[in-house]
Amino acid sequence: MHQGLSLRTSQHLALTPQLQQSIRLLQLSTLELAQEVEQQLADNPFLERDSDPAEDDAPGLPHADTPVSLGDRLSEAAAGIAADLPVPASRQDSDGHSENPGDAALHDGHAEEPHPDSPALDWDGDGSVDIAPHDSEWGNDAPAATMHSSGSHGEPDHSDPADWNSAPLTLQAHLHQQALGLRLPPTQQAALYALIESLDDDGYLSEALPELAAALVAPPHASQGHPGTPAQRQAQQAELEQLLASALPHLQQMDPTGVGARNLAECLRLQVLELRNSPAARAALALCEQPLDLLARRDTKRLSALCGCDEASVRAGLAVIARLEPKPGRRFAQVERNAIVPDVVVRRSGSGFMVELNPDVVPRLHLHDRYASALRGHKGDSASGLPQRLQEARWFIKNIQQRFDTILRVSRAIVERQRGFFVQGELAMRPLVLREIADELGLHESTISRVTSAKYMATPWGTYELKYFFGSGLGTDSGTHTSSTAVRALIRQLIASEPPTHPLSDQQLSDLLKAQGIDCARRTVAKYREALRIAPASLRKNKPLSP
Template sequence: MKPSLQLRLSQQLALTPQLQQSIKLLQLSTLELNVEIERMLLENPLLEREGADEEGGDAPAVLEMPTAEAVAAAFETSEHLANGDQDFEPATTVEMPDTITEAYDSVSDDDIGEAAEWRSEASGTRNNDGDDDSDFQEFQAATTSLRDHLEGQLALMPLPDRDRALVRLIIEALEEDGMLLQGLEELLPLIPEEWEVELEELVTALRHVQHFDPVGIGARSLQECLALQLKAREKTPTRELAIDIVEQCLELLGARDFVKIRRRLSCDDDQLRAAHELICSLNPHPGAAFAPLDARYIVPDVIVRKFRGAWTANLNPEAMPRLRIHRVYADILQQNRGINGSLSTQLQEAKWMIKNVQQRFDTILRVSQAIVERQRQFFDHGEVAMRPLTLREIAEELELHESTVSRVTTQKYLASTRGIFELKYFFGSHVSTDTGGACSATAIRALIRQMVAGEDSKKPLSDAKIAEMLGQQGIVVARRTIAKYRESLNIPPVSQRKSI
């Protein structure tokens, strides 16, 4: 074989750094975008937020402090005056700065009295070491955990140290909802052997925990949790029947087989209904109230409003970061071109960042407006008027790639009078109708929810009946599809929706 040269022509897409950054920013959520921008602001000195100077307000006036010589002269003057030397003339005249003099002149006696009163009240909250720096986070309400709540009750009980240690062991073994899913036999190996603890002592420690607040803590099963709460209530015939149901017929109650419950416990419908309502008022997770809350807030990217009878989409100013080139560094580079190559590179990266962020929001606005135009009936009438829509339809209308539309609609939110929705929510499959049209799956779910909400609780609608009712409206849906949609709505089957 001999070496040879060949010439070939081919086309390929080169992902430049600018294009890679544009794709990356497009698929980020608002929170992730802010994190990325903060990173760029730290790394690139030529990039800054707009209004950074205005947000800080006017710079505080810098007070001109007296010099060291003036301070020494002031001390010398005060000593001579204290000794009664009236003929003393200071060599240096100490003058207060105008800003300080004007500040003192503008303060009234009432203001001084209020300031002194505030200072006397605030002095009680200072640290003992005289540190005036206060951390306001210390004044926030502290979140009490379930273990801390139980430990506080344990501290008030007159128990020996041995029993107190066993109760504390039970508390540490509890789950976040207050249940004890770990068997007592599994806790025995955790205790030192020299203690010689028997199983009965752990049972006694568990009984102590089960008497703590909230009621139901330390239960080993749902049945025991409900029984503990019922036994803590006032003794009534309804309570006794509810205890029997929980201890003997809890599985039948879950299956809503009220006929077998009445037959087994020999009760009538009124008694069973009252006991059922009492059981439903109990808390199956008594310790969940002490679980830390993870609140997550959504900042919508687009706001939809109705203007002159038409729905329009506008970008949310609160979600749009405003960036610009740092003027000082830009002027230095313009006056001294070619001196520092790294600054020139950072200037180009800052321009790319500003352009890509603007392009990101422009694309989000275009896609959102196209969605709003297709789903006008939804904003007027709700979910039942949702039209079937696919990513390809929006991509063809805006002359974008389908993957671009997918990135734009992921983790981007739209706020309207009907609530906040992810842009993905407006896309869905369709079901054919008798008239040759199509109905959105979201609209079918809304119809199923309406039918179930208006059904007779004594004779709930089955999946086949719902399919038949939709067929009467011209929507042909199989029973299996109804079951799938019903499960996605967290609606229980017909046997579990039946009431007494």
């Protein structure tokens, strides 16, 4: 074995903490970035935001108008039910303790998940504690987004009381208003209250009555007395279940029709019962008792055999069911909870388009002048780690600025490449891949992929994810390529204009596309149709296309 020394040169990429943070911030969504900014503001004393309000010095005032939680209101309702129930005679055990099932109460536990701490990085400061010119505030010209009412930061809510009536009405509030007009005994009124508060967002009573009654009966704390025997608690649970069952018909007669149903079949049945008595309604009522998979497949032959009626009546009943609402609580849904906040806004400007960042998502951050000035007098104090924290704050501000600059550059390149879409709509979309934008901007494809993920652009045609503007191309007779997005839009347009009695099959759609010079196979048409969530031709017959 021969030993010796050799010299070899090699190159490798070292990801510094600054570069790691820049990559991580680039792929965060708007909500995740806001959470990251809040975490940095809490951890780093050198970071500051101008929109932070002064804390209220008066103790107890922030909680003066705090609404009662759902658990507390449900507890009061359950306590009212239990208080008015006939209590079995109490008995004494061998130790002389009195057992009374009327002492049972509702327990409402809330578990909070601890917020995971972000891993500490090894930030190497340059030893400088002076504020450099580039340490000025980022996003100074953009007003920061503020949270109101229940927000933890931002300006206090100074809303006009006249605007309170325009607040969206929840399903529970709508049902409680109707319950006020019912003359029910106190125990049944409390049971109805518990049922209303147990509904999900779609208006269904997803929890079974025995489970709901078991949740209302719970042993009290040891300080409140003896919890009672299992037999007594079981007897009270049975009485609570009977009360809930007696209050359920009152709930199912309320508006919207179908609310309080335990499943889809019951929801449809409740809505059919409200219709005018007709042969079609009677057929629809019989269809609601059949397996739902047969209704979904519109299997008229099997449904006709199960219901004992002809296929014409079955088709009439299916037409009635198709007009029903499968989710009664849909119109009360809080759609603003799922609202998408765009990162970039595109506006028309003369004959072109103006692309700019949404000022509501740009954080306004700068270094804390007072703390940085105090550290300036202790330049040699590096053991405390404060110079490293100052350097970390500087890099965070720079990485935030670099993130939004990259998003803006990529967005402008997309608008320039997809100009036809912004003028004519999605039918004018052209093929585009990540490599084209990467080569134009001098960036890597992975960077473009991170920028276009979970980032949204507000356009004159709606709000779209940046990835929406990228798509493969399909060949045409002229030798060019058309975007797959434009082909999907054309398929949707063809299906929307098809006759209801003779829907177009996937092969017919493929032939129509070929007639327009687009080479699209039947399998590709089926894939695009499923991506658009459009049913096949057999299920679209005599059924209008959902918007």
